[in-house]
Amino acid sequence: xxxxxxxxxxxxxxxxxxxxxxxxxYLRVLGCEASLAEDITQETFLKILRKGFDQYNDAATxxxxxxxxxxxxxxxxxxxxxxxxxxxxxxxxxVWDRWAxxxxxxxxxxxxxxxxxxxxxxxxxxxEMRFREKQTRIKIAxxxxxxxxxxxxxxxxxxxxxxxxxxxxxxAEAI
Amino acid sequence: xxxxNDMPQETENNNDVPLPNDPLIDALxxxxxxxxxxxxxxxxxxxxxxxxxxxxxxxxxxxxDSIPTPKSTxxxxxxxxxxxxxxxxxxALSVTAITLALVxxxxxxxxxxxxxxxxxxxxxxxxxxxxxPHIQQSNGNSTDPETPQQETLNNLQITTADDPNSNRPIxxxxxNTQAGGIDSLPPIHQRWQHPLALANTNTVVPAETDAIxxxxxxxxxxxxxxxxxxxxxxxxxxxxxxxxYLRLIGRVPTTxxxxxxxxxxxxxxxxxxxxxxxxLVDTLLYGDIYRTEFTQHWSTFWTNTLIGRQGGLGGDNANxxxxxxxxxxxxxxxxxxxxxxxxLISAKGAAEAESEQFNxxxxxxxxxxxxxxxxxxxxxxxxxxxxxxxQCAQCHHHPTSDIAQDHFWxxxxxxxxxxxxxxxxxTILTDVDSGGVKTADxxxxxxxxxxxxxxxxxxxxxxxxxxxxxxxxxxxxxxxQTLLREQLAQLTSESxxxxxxxxxxxxxxxxxxxxxxxxxxxxxxLAVSHPQLLLxxxxxxxxxxxxxxxxxxxxxxSDPFARSSKYSTSNDIDSPELGDQPxxxxxxxxQLEPEEVYQSxxxxxxxxxxxxxxxxxxxxxxxxxxxxxxxxxxxDGDETNSFDGxxxxxxxxxxxxxxxxxxxxxxxSVLGKIIKSPMPINNKIxxxxxxxxxxxxxxxxxxxxxxxxxxxxxxxxxxxxxIWWALLNSNEFILDH
Numbered sequence: 001x002x003x004x005x006x007x008x009x010x011x012x013x014x015x016x017x018x019x020x021x022x023x024x025x026y027l028r029v030l031g032c033e034a035s036l037a038e039d040i041t042q043e044t045f046l047k048i049l050r051k052g053f054d055q056y057n058d059a060a061t062x063x064x065x066x067x068x069x070x071x072x073x074x075x076x077x078x079x080x081x082x083x084x085x086x087x088x089x090x091x092x093x094x095v096w097d098r099w100a101x102x103x104x105x106x107x108x109x110x111x112x113x114x115x116x117x118x119x120x121x122x123x124x125x126x127x128e129m130r131f132r133e134k135q136t137r138i139k140i141a142x143x144x145x146x147x148x149x150x151x152x153x154x155x156x157x158x159x160x161x162x163x164x165x166x167x168x169x170x171x172a173e174a175i
Numbered sequence: 176x177x178x179x180n181d182m183p184q185e186t187e188n189n190n191d192v193p194l195p196n197d198p199l200i201d202a203l204x205x206x207x208x209x210x211x212x213x214x215x216x217x218x219x220x221x222x223x224x225x226x227x228x229x230x231x232x233x234x235x236x237x238x239x240d241s242i243p244t245p246k247s248t249x250x251x252x253x254x255x256x257x258x259x260x261x262x263x264x265x266x267a268l269s270v271t272a273i274t275l276a277l278v279x280x281x282x283x284x285x286x287x288x289x290x291x292x293x294x295x296x297x298x299x300x301x302x303x304x305x306x307x308p309h310i311q312q313s314n315g316n317s318t319d320p321e322t323p324q325q326e327t328l329n330n331l332q333i334t335t336a337d338d339p340n341s342n343r344p345i346x347x348x349x350x351n352t353q354a355g356g357i358d359s360l361p362p363i364h365q366r367w368q369h370p371l372a373l374a375n376t377n378t379v380v381p382a383e384t385d386a387i388x389x390x391x392x393x394x395x396x397x398x399x400x401x402x403x404x405x406x407x408x409x410x411x412x413x414x415x416x417x418x419x420y421l422r423l424i425g426r427v428p429t430t431x432x433x434x435x436x437x438x439x440x441x442x443x444x445x446x447x448x449x450x451x452x453x454x455l456v457d458t459l460l461y462g463d464i465y466r467t468e469f470t471q472h473w474s475t476f477w478t479n480t481l482i483g484r485q486g487g488l489g490g491d492n493a494n495x496x497x498x499x500x501x502x503x504x505x506x507x508x509x510x511x512x513x514x515x516x517x518x519l520i521s522a523k524g525a526a527e528a529e530s531e532q533f534n535x536x537x538x539x540x541x542x543x544x545x546x547x548x549x550x551x552x553x554x555x556x557x558x559x560x561x562x563x564x565x566q567c568a569q570c571h572h573h574p575t576s577d578i579a580q581d582h583f584w585x586x587x588x589x590x591x592x593x594x595x596x597x598x599x600x601x602t603i604l605t606d607v608d609s610g611g612v613k614t615a616d617x618x619x620x621x622x623x624x625x626x627x628x629x630x631x632x633x634x635x636x637x638x639x640x641x642x643x644x645x646x647x648x649x650x651x652x653x654x655x656q657t658l659l660r661e662q663l664a665q666l667t668s669e670s671x672x673x674x675x676x677x678x679x680x681x682x683x684x685x686x687x688x689x690x691x692x693x694x695x696x697x698x699x700x701l702a703v704s705h706p707q708l709l710l711x712x713x714x715x716x717x718x719x720x721x722x723x724x725x726x727x728x729x730x731x732x733s734d735p736f737a738r739s740s741k742y743s744t745s746n747d748i749d750s751p752e753l754g755d756q757p758x759x760x761x762x763x764x765x766q767l768e769p770e771e772v773y774q775s776x777x778x779x780x781x782x783x784x785x786x787x788x789x790x791x792x793x794x795x796x797x798x799x800x801x802x803x804x805x806x807x808x809x810x811d812g813d814e815t816n817s818f819d820g821x822x823x824x825x826x827x828x829x830x831x832x833x834x835x836x837x838x839x840x841x842x843x844s845v846l847g848k849i850i851k852s853p854m855p856i857n858n859k860i861x862x863x864x865x866x867x868x869x870x871x872x873x874x875x876x877x878x879x880x881x882x883x884x885x886x887x888x889x890x891x892x893x894x895x896x897x898i899w900w901a902l903l904n905s906n907e908f909i910l911d912h
Contacts, residue, residue: 016220021213028202034211035626045220092199105203112203131208159200 009055016045019062022104023069029096030073030089040076044069059102066093099170108166115165123158130155219627367578368639369563369699371671379714384729387715392734394708398758405745407738407761412437414739414912416455417869419731421767421911422685423459425472426774429845430866456731460724466507468774471792473723474502475770476684480559481519482542484804488797492595492602493542494526494535496794501535512677512721513668516560520664526602537604541595549590557586560667562676562697563638570626578698584623585636589663591621592656606657619656635659637666672697674713678726682712685730687763687911688751704756735759740912764912769800772909773833779866779903780836781843799833829904838900840892846899850892856884859895867902 010018023044027037048068055061070093099108116124122144129135129143141151205211382390399406410418416436420428428436439451459465478486478499487495505515515536524534526541543552550569557563568583592606614620620634667673679697683689690703703709712729719725730736740762742749751757767775773796803823828834840847849862860880864872872880883894902908 012224013217013221016217020216020220024213024216025202025206028206028211029199031198031202034205038214038216042216042220042223045216046223049220049224095199109203109207112200113207116207127204128208131204132210134209156197159197159204162204163197163200 010061012045012049015049015061019065019104020045021106022062022100023065025100025105026066026096027069027073029092030070031092032073036076040069040072043072047072062101063097066097099166111166111169112162114169115162118165119158119161123154123161126151126155127158223628367582369672371675372561372638372640373666373670377714379718381718382715384725384732387711387729388733390711391708391729394705394711395734395759398705399746399760402748402758404749404758404760405743406734407740407742407746409737410739410762412451413865413869415452415737418736418762418911419452419455419459421771421775422731423456423472423727424465424468425475425768425771426468426778427867427908428869429778430862433865433869452737453732456728460728470503470506472770472774473506474499475796477502479770480680481539481555484800486542487538488801491542492526492544493538494528494602495538495542495797497526497528497533497535498538498542499535500528501538504535506723509722509724512716512723513673514721516673517664517668520556520560520667521661523605524603526604530601532601532603534604537602540590540593541602541604544593544595546595549587549593552590552593553583553587556663556667557583558695560676561638561670561672562679562691562695563672564693564696564698569623580623580625581631581633582636582639584621584631585633586638586663588619588621588633588635589637589659591619592659606660608656619659635662637663637670671713671717674716674721675709677721678709678712678716681723681726682730685727686735686757686759687765688757688759702756704758736762738762740764762912764910767909767911769803770796771911772828773799775908776833776837776903779845780833780839781841781845781847782836802827828909834900834903837903838896840896846896850895856881856891860898863895863899863902867899868905868907 020041024037024041027040028034032040044065048065053064070089074089096105099105116127119127126140126144129140130137135143137148137151140155141148144151144154146154206213395406398404413433416428416433420426420432436451436455439454459469478495482493482495482498487493487498501518502515518536519539522534522536522540524530524537525532526535526538527533528535539555540552543549543555545551554564554566554569557565563578565578565583565586568578568580570580572579592608594605594607596603596605618634620632622630622632625631676694676697679689679691680694683694690705690709691697691701693701697703712726715729716722716726738759738761742761746758746760748755749758749760751763757763777792837844838846840850842848842851845866846863849859849866852859854862857877860877861871864870864876880894880898883889883898884891
């Protein structure tokens with residue numbers, strides 16, 4: 001008996017509960033606002049549940065759902081007249097597939113949290129102000145007593161370091 | 176690995192190449208730090224699957240294939256700004272969606288069989304099927320739900336043909352509008368009611384003008400003391416007179432008018448000065464000589480306020496001239512403001528003056544209807560008359576106050592019976608008893624879509640106050656929709672918010688700033704700079720039976736209106752132009768409105784204005800103004816105004832026909848009269864300054880001008896003309912100061 005034959009198809013409820021977080025996160029990574037990501041996630045499930053599809057295994061289902069969501073996102077961007085930088089989206093798609101291709105992204109979230117702990121206090125403060133308090137760069141700069149450009153640089157370098165940290169953790173696990 | 180040591184030191188080097196944004200990390204940080212957690216969408220998705228209909232009976236291939244899926248929900252969500260029964264396409268979608276939802280509800284509540292996922296498995300008919308829910312006209316003729324005609328929108332009722340009671344309208348038994356049913360989601364916000372929306376029973380004793388002026392002064396002094404501010408000096412008579420003419424009749428005063436005012440005895444008794452100023456105000460407000468100019472100025476002001484500068488000029492159903500005629504007649508008769516508001520909201524009749532059914536007041540709502548979409552009308556009624564800017568609540572709850580989406584649509588429901596039709600080339604505004612959706616007990620409601628795509632039905636309610644609290648002579652609960660608009664008119668005209676908004680608007684007109692940052696937005700989320708003063712003036716306005724001239728008189732005779740526009744170190748913190756709350760310790764200089772520039776130049780060119788030609792003059796003025804304003808075609812009816820000191824304005828003023836007329840030397844123009852008079856040159860120069868900027872020239876100015884007359888190669892006429900042109904193109908002329 002093959003693996004595919006052993007795989008039991010999920011009910012709609014199970015399917016949604018299992019994959020919705022991953023699809024939503026994937027769309028957010030592609031650049032969707034939270035509300036738009038929510039819309040497209042719903043639309044993705046409605047589409048595939050209407051048409052039906054063969055459930056071979058978890059990775060195939062997750063990949064198929066991401067592809068439908070991706071196409072809906074591109075289609076929506078096109079309808080709204082926005083220029084879609086396909087190369088950039090494709091790069092993001094590839095990275096996310098490598099980072100969270102086999103789960104909902106929970107593991108990456110955990111890794112990123114770990115990496116956050118290693119940031120300097122000033123870098124963490126800057127990111128906290130930016131993402132939690134939605135402060136402008138000017139206010140962040142005032143708080144840290146640096147220039148606006150310095151605040152921007154600080155945050156961008158912190159994010160670069162976070163990304164490298166996550167990549168290192170993934171590679172370490174692969175070895 | 177530790178990042179502590181790897182983190183670069185923040186740099187202030189501007190040449191440092193910025194790193195690109197990282198949407199991947201950004202998205203994850205927004206979740207980790209910003210708290211944007213993934214939503215649980217399972218119930219929503221399954222709910223939408225429940226509500227969907229298969230197009231044909233299906234044999235399940237597997238578990239997933241057995242579940243039908245509705246059409247795209249994203250597109251439907253994008254239509255949140257559309258009123259369900261206003262636009263044919265959205266109406267067709269909404270009616271279909273609602274009907275489908277109803278059928279699903281009925282199916283779910285019945286004993287019908289379900290598949291092993293608990294999903295309804297009934298064979299529900301398609302649109303093409305005879306048992307499809309029909310959109311039926313009131314005359315009983317069914318119509319294609321995919322192609323409804325706009326003319327029939329208000330004659331529609333929803334019925335379900337496969338229902339035993341298929342010919343009855345949908346009622347509460349079918350649609351549970353309180354709990355369960357299509358709007359079963361709990362309200363996101365707690366129900367909000369505007370505390371000042373409904374008429375109060377408090378009786379305020381009308382006060383004398385002097386007493387009101389005293390209260391204004393005391394209330395302002397409190398703020399000055401709190402802020403350590405001393406007001407500016409009192410403006411000199413000529414400075415004050417110029418602004419009174421500009422604010423009350425919309426033009427600069429002539430030399431004769433200024434000299435007449437100057438001749439009024441004022442010294443040494445200070446009370447004589449007050450008497451002289453009051454006398455001038457009374458003359459401008461009540462004198463027959465200024466009746467035409469007063470009515471023209473204020474009809475223009477209110478037309479702009481009600482429908483913008485481009486309303487009724489071909490881009491909508493309204494006739495601007497018709498509205499202006501109605502307003503002129505109302506101001507000539509000194510009609511109480513609340514009465515005008517009642518008429519503007521409840522008016523029925525034809526837009527054009529040529530029609531036997533002419534009622535100029537209909538043009539307010541006609542300018543606010545797009546076909547029969549009433550959202551702009553609702554927005555304008557709430558903002559212009561009630562000071563409640565509800566536009567954003569069309570699509571979502573107000574972000575910073577308790578105003579919910581329901582409040583907008585509940586107000587909009589009062590207009591569900593309105594209908595604009597073309598009859599023999601004339602536009603008629605009336606009401607029909609078939610707009611919106613009627614429940615079996617006769618209530619009329621409208622549908623709107625929440626941001627999550629759920630359709631919600633609401634019934635008329637006035638800023639959160641349900642019908643049971645509305646004490647009106649027109650009872651809409653009888654189900655007669657033709658009474659709904661009248662009910663809204665009564666509620667609006669009796670609401671204390673009407674007086675507050677009026678006071679704020681006129682205060683802003685006369686003094687440059689209102690008590691709130693925007694006169695159209697006095698919602699609970701915005702602080703009022705002088706709440707007690709606003710309350711006093713509002714109550715006195717109500718007790719004066721909304722006599723507009725009384726309110727104008729209080730403001731133009733008030734302390735801040737009489738202050739100089741010059742500020743000193745004692746009140747330089749009074750800077751509303753920087754976003755601070757105004758303290759009214761000085762008169763705020765501002766550019767004249769384009770209509771005021773036009774009328775001023777017209778008077779200086781010697782054109783006579785009479786009641787018989789006022790319609791043509793307003794038409795000419797509209798043509799001139801048309802080059803500065805443009806519709807933005809937004810849902811809110813916004814316009815752009817390029818009369819803001821830019822190059823376009825400068826070129827038109829410096830070289831336009833109007834300026835040529837004003838600077839021409841004719842027997843009727845001000846310049847021509849001055850040149851031809853036997854006065855000495857000194858006096859002529861004084862007259863030029865008085866007529867344009869309402870002051871005498873300084874010694875230095877006069878010295879420079881007299882030097883010009885010493886030049887033999889320039890004629891005196893040419894010198895006078897050049898000086899006159901320079902004065903009319905100066906900042907001092909274009910400013911109200």
